[in-house]
Amino acid sequence: MIPGSIINVCVRHLPLLRSSCVVFRTAQCSIMTSAVRLQQTPDGMIPEMPIAAVDTEMPAVVRPPLPLMTSRTIAFPPPNTPPKQAWLESLATIDDEKLGLIDLHPDIFATFPRIDLLFWNTFWQKIYKHIDYSFVFNRMELRGGGHKPWAQKGTGRARHGSIRSPLWIRGGKTFGPRGPKSYFYMLSKMDRANGLRSALSIKYAQDNLHIVDSLDLPTDEPDYLRELVESRGWGLSCLFVDDTDIVPRNIALATDRIKPYNVMPVYGLNVYSLLKHETLVLTLPALEKIEEKLLLQMHKADHREKKFSRFST
Amino acid sequence: MSGVERALGLLRNLPRVSLSNLKPLPGSRYKRKQRIGQSGGRKCGRGNKGQGQRNTLPRIGFEGGSTPFYLLIPHEPYYRGIHARRQYPPLSLLQLQRLIDLNMVDVNEPIDLTTLCNTKVFQVNTRKQQYGVNLTDEGADIFEARVHLEVQWTNEQTIAAVEKNGGMILTRFYDPDCINAMQDPAAFFKKGRPIPRCKLPPIDALRYYSDANNRGYLADPEKIREARIILAQKYGYALPDISEDPHFEMLMRRKDPRQIWFGLEPGWVVNVKDKVILKPTDEMLKEVLQVIIAGTITDFSSNSASKVFIMLTVQKVELFEEHLCRRWSHLCIFQ
Numbered sequence: 001m002i003p004g005s006i007i008n009v010c011v012r013h014l015p016l017l018r019s020s021c022v023v024f025r026t027a028q029c030s031i032m033t034s035a036v037r038l039q040q041t042p043d044g045m046i047p048e049m050p051i052a053a054v055d056t057e058m059p060a061v062v063r064p065p066l067p068l069m070t071s072r073t074i075a076f077p078p079p080n081t082p083p084k085q086a087w088l089e090s091l092a093t094i095d096d097e098k099l100g101l102i103d104l105h106p107d108i109f110a111t112f113p114r115i116d117l118l119f120w121n122t123f124w125q126k127i128y129k130h131i132d133y134s135f136v137f138n139r140m141e142l143r144g145g146g147h148k149p150w151a152q153k154g155t156g157r158a159r160h161g162s163i164r165s166p167l168w169i170r171g172g173k174t175f176g177p178r179g180p181k182s183y184f185y186m187l188s189k190m191d192r193a194n195g196l197r198s199a200l201s202i203k204y205a206q207d208n209l210h211i212v213d214s215l216d217l218p219t220d221e222p223d224y225l226r227e228l229v230e231s232r233g234w235g236l237s238c239l240f241v242d243d244t245d246i247v248p249r250n251i252a253l254a255t256d257r258i259k260p261y262n263v264m265p266v267y268g269l270n271v272y273s274l275l276k277h278e279t280l281v282l283t284l285p286a287l288e289k290i291e292e293k294l295l296l297q298m299h300k301a302d303h304r305e306k307k308f309s310r311f312s313t
Numbered sequence: 314m315s316g317v318e319r320a321l322g323l324l325r326n327l328p329r330v331s332l333s334n335l336k337p338l339p340g341s342r343y344k345r346k347q348r349i350g351q352s353g354g355r356k357c358g359r360g361n362k363g364q365g366q367r368n369t370l371p372r373i374g375f376e377g378g379s380t381p382f383y384l385l386i387p388h389e390p391y392y393r394g395i396h397a398r399r400q401y402p403p404l405s406l407l408q409l410q411r412l413i414d415l416n417m418v419d420v421n422e423p424i425d426l427t428t429l430c431n432t433k434v435f436q437v438n439t440r441k442q443q444y445g446v447n448l449t450d451e452g453a454d455i456f457e458a459r460v461h462l463e464v465q466w467t468n469e470q471t472i473a474a475v476e477k478n479g480g481m482i483l484t485r486f487y488d489p490d491c492i493n494a495m496q497d498p499a500a501f502f503k504k505g506r507p508i509p510r511c512k513l514p515p516i517d518a519l520r521y522y523s524d525a526n527n528r529g530y531l532a533d534p535e536k537i538r539e540a541r542i543i544l545a546q547k548y549g550y551a552l553p554d555i556s557e558d559p560h561f562e563m564l565m566r567r568k569d570p571r572q573i574w575f576g577l578e579p580g581w582v583v584n585v586k587d588k589v590i591l592k593p594t595d596e597m598l599k600e601v602l603q604v605i606i607a608g609t610i611t612d613f614s615s616n617s618a619s620k621v622f623i624m625l626t627v628q629k630v631e632l633f634e635e636h637l638c639r640r641w642s643h644l645c646i647f648q
Contacts, residue, residue, distance in 0.1 A: 110317065110318075110321060111317065112316065112317045112320055113320055113321060113324055115330065115335060115336065116336070116337045116338040116341065118330070118335050119335035119336055119337045120337065122332060122335060123337075201321065202321075202324060205321040205324045205325055206324055206325060206329055206330065272332070275331050275332045275335070276331070276332055278329060278331075
């Protein structure tokens, strides 16, 4: 939930928020949307803005002649493996115009697809934040049961010393859950990096990876984005990844109103989200950053992680 | 087609990998249930009744009343660690004289481990912790050759016998890698490896090799000159003046403490087939190879401060060795 005070602030500054090209997003829904909803009158109309902000005119696309690029220098190319290639595309038009051809690092985009590591990555992403709160009283914590319910001998009944014995109905539980129990652990850094490389390789191998020059859309209409994705056969869900966490205004507004389309910075890239979305759309700067970070991780010498080790102090 | 390409090619024709079709490797997720003992956990591996179960077994080494093994055999502490000690297989002056008389060794050239091993009469095995030759004094009375010797271990009588004839003798340490190279240079060159840089002696051998009385290669040459005179007086012979010897220059030749063959430097590669010597051209590599610690020539046995210094330099040299190895693995820049 978004705290009410933030929404109030948003409502007050809504014109400013709208006019600025920066939109901050949260997990549930953007502040922008919440603010718009709050401002709606009962008949569903959005009141007039004091500042006219949104440019609805489609700006003419001006760019140098195609192709923009036909190759790309990759860092630390492996000696005997040729680089992989991908089209450079654009979101500026609905029809799929190829801006150029770029090279992808084969160690990142054509490694062995470790399905098992994908499993462990997603498993870890689900489990590490899980806390089991279930708790059951044992015989000592239950109320009563102090005195012997009946005499040891002479009654003809079974011998019992306490009504809270685990043998009794409404007795204590012997080895019951003793929450809260944390399931936190860290998957090793190598496995995390390898999982990302496997996921990216699979996306590339199954034609679900697209590289675009930028996330600039001519309009903030969600229909434009939906039509674009459908006409290009990008599937039902799309993950757009940029190198910064400040995305262009149009795509922020467009994806905010389509649930399966999401935007993410490079530092948020993870195996779960990669597999959850059918198509992955990377910008060129994001591609550069992903390759740089994963290569660094591959060739770094710190094999031993100490930080989250079970025995570390 | 590599395994990676085949796997990715397979994936092209399979459904999209998503959250719903992941699986760990079979057998990796759950541990197999532990199976408890042959008797189902009843006896806990301790057998049936008796001392074993009640933990009243006799003490370890007890042999039922007879004198146990550990009291029967005498204690021999001087053999502790003998397998790891440095061994110097002996060669007597008598044998050396015989080699010289049979023209198997040329006295007009310096005699070192390579010369001795080339006769095939003497051999060194580094796998048996052998670190070179121990020249013994057997046959010192009949030894009459004028030689320039470089041995790994010797004693006073031997030194006296060699110097009496106007010869020079020097004790010199080689590490096993160098010994391997020196005992069969042809095989070593065939491997195409660069000539190793000799390591400094280990700490426990440092005193021996920096002592002028042992003619150690790390000792002060001035002190060695004095020690030669003192030894001559002790054994009662006149020390011949080697400066008048026709082979004076040969007698005064000295290897660098890092060098294992005359005329060849560490880092060079000798190609016997094409008859060329390949020298490194990389500047950084040259710099590392040229590390000749300034202190190695001076006398280290005299004061304690210099001992500390050489210990530091030994450490430093190890670092350089490491660096050198790394450089070699990356660089193959030669002429």
